[in-house]
Amino acid sequence: MAEDLRDVMVKGDEEALGPHIGVFTARSTDGRILKVSQDGGIVSAVAIYGLEEGIFDGFVASVADPDDPEEPWKPRPVVITDPDEVLEAAGTKYTYCPNVSALKEAITTKACESIMFVGTPCQVRAVRKLQIVPLGMRHFPEKVKLVMGIICMENFPYEGLRSIVEELCGVWMREVAKFDIGKGKFWVFTKDGDVVSIPIDETHPFEGEPCHVCTDYCAELSDITAGSVGSPDGWSTVIVRTPKGLEILQDMVDKGLLEVKSIEEVKPGLGLVEKLAQVKKNKNAKEIEEREELNLPRPGEVFTKV
Amino acid sequence: MAETVELSPTTRHEGHGKLVLLVDDEGYVERAFYLNTSAIRGFEAMAKGRPAEFVQVAVMRICGICQATHGTASAEAFERAMGIEPPKAGRQLRELCALGNRIQSHVLHQLLVLDDFVEDEKEKVEAIKRIQQIRKIGQYVVDVVGGEGIHPPNIRIGGMASNITETARRKLYRRLREARDLMEEQHEFMMDAIESYCEEEGIDMETFGKHDQPFLATHPTYGDPEKIDFDRVVELRPIEYYGKENLEIALEHNGQIPLYDGVPVEVGPRARYAVFDAVDARGVLYIHVYRSMETLAAIDRAMNILDELNTSAPTLAEWEPKAGFGIGVHEAPRGTNVHMAEVDEKGIVKNYRIIAASTWNFPTVEKAIEGEKADYAEVIMRCYDI
Ligand SMILES: Cc1cc2nc3c(=O)[nH]c(=O)nc-3n(C[C@H](O)[C@H](O)[C@H](O)COP(=O)(O)OP(=O)(O)OC[C@H]3O[C@@H](n4cnc5c(N)ncnc54)[C@H](O)[C@@H]3O)c2cc1C
Numbered sequence: 001m002a003e004d005l006r007d008v009m010v011k012g013d014e015e016a017l018g019p020h021i022g023v024f025t026a027r028s029t030d031g032r033i034l035k036v037s038q039d040g041g042i043v044s045a046v047a048i049y050g051l052e053e054g055i056f057d058g059f060v061a062s063v064a065d066p067d068d069p070e071e072p073w074k075p076r077p078v079v080i081t082d083p084d085e086v087l088e089a090a091g092t093k094y095t096y097c098p099n100v101s102a103l104k105e106a107i108t109t110k111a112c113e114s115i116m117f118v119g120t121p122c123q124v125r126a127v128r129k130l131q132i133v134p135l136g137m138r139h140f141p142e143k144v145k146l147v148m149g150i151i152c153m154e155n156f157p158y159e160g161l162r163s164i165v166e167e168l169c170g171v172w173m174r175e176v177a178k179f180d181i182g183k184g185k186f187w188v189f190t191k192d193g194d195v196v197s198i199p200i201d202e203t204h205p206f207e208g209e210p211c212h213v214c215t216d217y218c219a220e221l222s223d224i225t226a227g228s229v230g231s232p233d234g235w236s237t238v239i240v241r242t243p244k245g246l247e248i249l250q251d252m253v254d255k256g257l258l259e260v261k262s263i264e265e266v267k268p269g270l271g272l273v274e275k276l277a278q279v280k281k282n283k284n285a286k287e288i289e290e291r292e293e294l295n296l297p298r299p300g301e302v303f304t305k306v
Numbered sequence: 307m308a309e310t311v312e313l314s315p316t317t318r319h320e321g322h323g324k325l326v327l328l329v330d331d332e333g334y335v336e337r338a339f340y341l342n343t344s345a346i347r348g349f350e351a352m353a354k355g356r357p358a359e360f361v362q363v364a365v366m367r368i369c370g371i372c373q374a375t376h377g378t379a380s381a382e383a384f385e386r387a388m389g390i391e392p393p394k395a396g397r398q399l400r401e402l403c404a405l406g407n408r409i410q411s412h413v414l415h416q417l418l419v420l421d422d423f424v425e426d427e428k429e430k431v432e433a434i435k436r437i438q439q440i441r442k443i444g445q446y447v448v449d450v451v452g453g454e455g456i457h458p459p460n461i462r463i464g465g466m467a468s469n470i471t472e473t474a475r476r477k478l479y480r481r482l483r484e485a486r487d488l489m490e491e492q493h494e495f496m497m498d499a500i501e502s503y504c505e506e507e508g509i510d511m512e513t514f515g516k517h518d519q520p521f522l523a524t525h526p527t528y529g530d531p532e533k534i535d536f537d538r539v540v541e542l543r544p545i546e547y548y549g550k551e552n553l554e555i556a557l558e559h560n561g562q563i564p565l566y567d568g569v570p571v572e573v574g575p576r577a578r579y580a581v582f583d584a585v586d587a588r589g590v591l592y593i594h595v596y597r598s599m600e601t602l603a604a605i606d607r608a609m610n611i612l613d614e615l616n617t618s619a620p621t622l623a624e625w626e627p628k629a630g631f632g633i634g635v636h637e638a639p640r641g642t643n644v645h646m647a648e649v650d651e652k653g654i655v656k657n658y659r660i661i662a663a664s665t666w667n668f669p670t671v672e673k674a675i676e677g678e679k680a681d682y683a684e685v686i687m688r689c690y691d692i
Contacts, residue, residue: 057473081473108453109460111474138455 002254005246008262012239012270016277018220020241023270025231025261026249038092038180040236042226042258043118043148049252050116051083056145058112060119061089062097072173074158077102079110092150094179095161096208100126107143114145121216124149128221146244149219151227151237151273153181153211153280160206168203169196182228212287213299217277224249230273232266237273308336311680315343318418319688320371320640321664326555329680338675339548340668340687341559353658358384358463358627358647361655365645366457368662371414374407374448375638375663376645377461379529383647384463386531386632388625395619396465398611399451401528403458403466404636405608406447408527409485411639412575412601413440415691416496419594422685423499436492440601443485447608450474464623472617479612486605493598500591515590515686517673519570521577522642522666527607529636534644536633538567541661547669563669564661570669573641574690575600590674593689627653638663640691664692 009022017023027040033048034041043061050056064075075097080086099119106112117127124147131141156164165171165179169188180187185197219225223245230237240246252258263270288298314324326339349368353361362380366373378400385392392400417437424430445455450470452458460467470478504511524533544556547563565571575597579585587595629651636643641663648657667690674690675683 081471104453105468108450109468109470109474111450111471111477136454139449 002256003260005240005250005253005260008260009240010262010264010270013274016274016281017218017239018216018241020239021243021246023237023239023263023273025235025263025266026238026258027235029257029259033087033090034234036087036090038090038178039226039228040231040234040238041090042224042236042238043150044086044090045252045257046146046148046224046248047080047086047089047116047118048083049255049257050146050248051081051086055248056114056116057081058106058110058115059086059089060099060102060106060115060117061086062093062099063089064093064097066176067174071158073161073176079106079112081110081112092179094181095156095158099123100130103127103130103140103144104137107137107140113143115143116146116148117144118148118150119219120152120155121149121219121221122152122210122214124219124222125216146224146248147222149222149225151218151225151229153217153276154207155211156203156206157208160208164198164203164206168198171196180228182233210299212284213291215281215284215288217280218273227273229276230263230266230268230270235261235266237263237270313684316684316687318421319415319691320369321692323687323692324558325675325683325687327675327680327683333679333681335675335678335680335683338672338683339552339555339559340671340675341555342561342665342668343558344560346560350658350660353647353655356655358388358649358653358655361647361658362461362463363457363459365660366461368660370456372407372411372638372640372663373457374404374452374461375636375643376660377458378404379634379636379638379643379645380647381461381463382529382531382634382636383632383645384634384649386634387630387647387649388463388628388632388653389630390464390623390625392465392623393620395469395616396621396623398615399466399469399621400461402608402611402615403448403451403461405527405604405611406444406451408444408604408639409447409489409601409608410441410444412597412604413437413444413489413492415597415639416492416594418691419688422688423496423503429495433492433495436488436495440485440488440492443481443488446481447478450478462622464625466621469617469619469621470615475612475615475617479609482605482609482612486602486609489602489605493602496594496598500594504591509591511589511591512587513589515674515678515682515689516588517572517590517670517676518588519572519670519673520566521580522566522571522573523578523581523637524635524642525637526578526582527604527637529634529643531633531635531644534566534635534642539661540565540568559668561665561668564666565669566666570673571666572670573663573666574639577641578637590686590689597691627651640664641666664690667692 008024028045047059059080062075063078064073075093077099134140175190177191178189187197223242225239226236308328311327316323322343324341327335328337365380366377368376449455453460524530541562541564544559548556576593579596631648634645643663644661646659
């Protein structure tokens with residue numbers, strides 16, 4: 001008998017993590033996913049499961065070509081309708097990718113009617129806003145069936161990422177097999193098996209400005225959030241927020257697609273997620289205050305200031 | 307002594323109009339003036355000095371009901387001006403997109419004229435439900451193929467911005483099948499309604515609202531500039547057409563009056579059947595009949611295109627600006643829609659002219675009303691859906 005997620009999940013601090021039903025640690029049981037996924041392959045596993053089961057008919061994600069002749073690793077948003085293509089999008093690209101922009105294509109020329117979306121917290125917010133006020137997006141709100149958020153402290157503009165990799169790490173963009181952030185470092189894994197890392201502090205100057213006024217670490221408006229923080233290497237921290245999200249994950253556990261553990265059994269555990277979420281909130285709240293002193297608008301309240 | 311009757315604004319049709327009728331003692335219309343009272347918006351003037359790509363998108367805003375036709379006619383005009391050849395799949399998708407629009411626009415008109423023919427409230431509600439279902443499917447075609455139900459952005463100079471997926475093609479086909487069944491029912495309903503209306507009113511459908519003007523049409527489902535001889539087209543200012551003796555009336559008509567061989571012509575569904583199927587049904591209510599038949603034909607043609615479409619073929623030609631002049635013609639729901647573009651070597655518009663479909667029909671509506679009872683003036687006008 002497969003585990004009941006309700007027995008495995010714990011509740012964390014909603015102030016830091018946003019509203020949720022529970023948190024646990026998990027990874028995909030499919031070796032092909034784990035080979036290419038960033039962490040536990042939760043995002044890819046949900047997408048493949050949903051497309052195969054017919055719960056979704058489109059998956060909006062981001063794909064990058066490491067060998068692009070002009071801009072290697074520059075991601076572009078895609079609408080994936082074939083489960084066999086989901087893994088092309090796996091892995092974290094530490095640079096902006098306008099996933100929201102692909103939603104239009106999904107509901108028009110691709111005629112999708114039940115979409116799974118994945119994106120950073122800011123993108124998750126944008127999708128929710130569009131569902132409330134679907135300006136220029138008629139028939140959109142009801143077609144989004146699942147919104148997955150990925151935990152995010154900050155992101156880099158493409159040239160910023162390139163500078164970090166090529167100048168600070170001394171690795172040619174084309175050589176990169178995988179990027180990662182963890183244990184206080186920015187990591188680059190090359191195709192030839194080298195591993196280079198630099199202290200995360202050195203990357204701060206290259207962060208995108210908008211990230212400094214964002215107080216959402218855990219994609220608080222998602223159905224399900226996945227991140228690496230809190231769980232061991234190769235595992236993901238999963239935050240379940242809605243009954244719909246829970247239903248999907250439970251069915252995946254029942255079908256043997258996910259291996260799950262209590263986050264209380266693993267290191268570094270939920271405490272670190274809460275801590276970092278709070279760090280982002282506090283740091284960026286200060287930035288917002290400073291901007292207000294300069295009479296700049298509060299993010300999200302741009303329209304109230306006339 | 308003839309009496310002047312004014313109907314202003316005329317209702318239950320697209321756009322804004324006013325009817326001025328000179329009515330004799332027995333209630334028959336001696337002379338009719340059908341005036342276009344829409345404000346002049348100056349699209350032709352706005353186009354000047356702007357890039358072709360902008361103008362092609364902007365002119366879609368001429369109409370909120372039939373934007374696909376303006377986008378298409380404009381793209382066609384620029385393509386001819388600059389020698390651009392859109393790929394086959396681009397052409398097919400463009401036709402398909404506009405057919406979706408034709409389907410929804412045609413049945414929308416059946417909704418607007420419902421009150422002319424049907425009294426029973428329950429029947430009306432049933433018809434409205436059916437019509438809205440069909441419209442939804444028409445709009446769905448535009449949404450998917452055009453990228454947006456209103457002002458479809460995929461229509462571009464050079465073809466269509468993107469192809470549709472196999473899944474989209476299947477979905478469209480299935481929905482159009484549904485539309486086919488609904489439309490057959492709706493067509494029968496319309497035919498019955500018109501027939502019983504004629505019986506009740508003691509109207510002879512063959513002669514009611516008859517006029518002797520020629521018909522103009524260029525293509526059953528798309529548009530073809532080769533089918534119009536532009537040397538035979540003149541556009542008159544209202545004062546020229548109505549004469550100084552009708553100065554006040556002329557001043558109220560916004561826009562020009564296009565004539566073919568010096569006379570008003572009829573464009574639209576009946577004209578297309580007249581030109582391409584050699585039908586010659588002169589009673590004005592036949593326009594409703596042909597509009598309804600044409601909706602069925604549009605659904606069939608749309609399914610045909612889906613059948614033939616290669617969803618992995620390119621849809622957009624690459625192009626470089628080039629100086630030239632071109633005419634683009636598309637058969638809008640309401641008739642032959644003509645855009646003419648002159649561009650310089652940088653692709654900037656030097657001159658832009660539009661003869662929108664309904665414009666042709668304004669003076670023809672007058673001819674159809676003349677000789678009939680004034681009470682029927684609006685019923686006749688509404689046959690034209692302008
Ligand atoms: C910019 C960025 C910053 C992040 N920061 C943190 C952090 O501070 N702490 C933390 O715990 N986790 C962070 N993550 C999340 C983490 O890297 C993994 O994406 C997450 O754990 C999911 O792993 P997975 O194995 O389940 O996903 P996979 O199965 O590998 O799938 C990842 C999905 O994310 C999508 N994706 C990748 N890059 C982007 C992008 N740039 N924009 C939008 N979507 C994208 C892909 O399309 C893919 O479908 C960050 C991710 C990004 C993109």
